[in-house]
Amino acid sequence: EPEVTQTPSHQVTQMGQEVILRCVPISNHLYFYWYRQILGQKVEFLVSFYNNEISEKSEIFDDQFSVERPDGSNFTLKIRSTKLEDSAMYFCASSEGRGQDEQFFGPGTRLTVL
Amino acid sequence: GQNIDQPTEMTATEGAIVQINCTYQTSGFNGLFWYQQHAGEAPTFLSYNVLDGLEEKGRFSSFLSRSKGYSYLLLKELQMKDSASYLCAVRAGGSYIPTFGRGTSLIVHP
Numbered sequence: 001e002p003e004v005t006q007t008p009s010h011q012v013t014q015m016g017q018e019v020i021l022r023c024v025p026i027s028n029h030l031y032f033y034w035y036r037q038i039l040g041q042k043v044e045f046l047v048s049f050y051n052n053e054i055s056e057k058s059e060i061f062d063d064q065f066s067v068e069r070p071d072g073s074n075f076t077l078k079i080r081s082t083k084l085e086d087s088a089m090y091f092c093a094s095s096e097g098r099g100q101d102e103q104f105f106g107p108g109t110r111l112t113v114l
Numbered sequence: 115g116q117n118i119d120q121p122t123e124m125t126a127t128e129g130a131i132v133q134i135n136c137t138y139q140t141s142g143f144n145g146l147f148w149y150q151q152h153a154g155e156a157p158t159f160l161s162y163n164v165l166d167g168l169e170e171k172g173r174f175s176s177f178l179s180r181s182k183g184y185s186y187l188l189l190k191e192l193q194m195k196d197s198a199s200y201l202c203a204v205r206a207g208g209s210y211i212p213t214f215g216r217g218t219s220l221i222v223h224p
Contacts, residue, residue: 033211043157043201043214056211091156098210102147105156 002026004106006092012112021077021109023092032075033093082113116140118215125221134187134218136202147212148187149201197222
C-alpha cells in the first residue's frame with residue numbers, strides 16, 4: 001500500500017539553526033500539507049500546497065517557514081532560525097483531492113531544538 | 115475560529131462498546147473527520163461525515179448532526195489495540211483544512 005514517507009525521523013538542532021524536513025507524498029496525490037503537534041497538544045495546520053504554490057496557510061506559518069517541491073517527488077519544510085518552541089512533531093500529509101478525500105499522514109519528524 | 119470539544123480521557127473494557135462525543139461551534143460547516151492516533155505515531159483516517167446520519171465501517175461508526183453541532187464515534191467489540199487518542203477534526207468557513215480537537219485518549223483494559 002502506498003504511503004507518505006518522511007526523513008529524518010528525529011532531528012536535533014541548536015537554537016538559531018536552520019532545518020529542512022523532507023517528505024515524499026503518495027505519488028498520484030496532488031495536495032500536500034504540513035502539520036505540527038507539540039508534545040501533548042493538538043495537531044495544528046501549518047500550510048497546504050497545490051500546483052506548485054501555497055494554497056492555504058495558518059498564522060503559525062510566518063516568514064520563519066517556507067515550503068518547496070524541488071523535484072517531482074519531494075516536498076520540504078524549511079524552518080529558519082529555529083526557536084525552542086519549534087520543538088514538535090512535524091507531520092507531512094497528502095491527498096488525492098480536497099473534498100472528502102482523506103489526508104494520508106506520514107510518520108512524522110520529531111524536531112528537538114536545544 | 116472554531117471551537118471543538120471532546121472528553122479528555124475515557125476508559126472501557128475489552129469487548130465492550132464505547133461512544134466518543136465531539137461538539138463543535140463553527141460557521142460554514144463543511145465536513146467532520148475522525149482520526150485515530152497511537153502514541154508517538156501519525157493520525158490515521160477513520161471516517162468522514164458531511165451529511166446528517168450514521169456512517170458504518172466495520173467495528174467503527176460515526177454519526178453527525180449538523181443542527182446540533184454534534185458527532186460521535188462508536189467503537190464496538192473493543193480490542194486492546196484500540197487504546198489510542200481519537201481526534202475529531204472539523205472543516206468550515208470555505209477552507210478545506212480540518213481543524214483538530216485536542217483528542218480523546220481511550221484506554222481499553224482487559
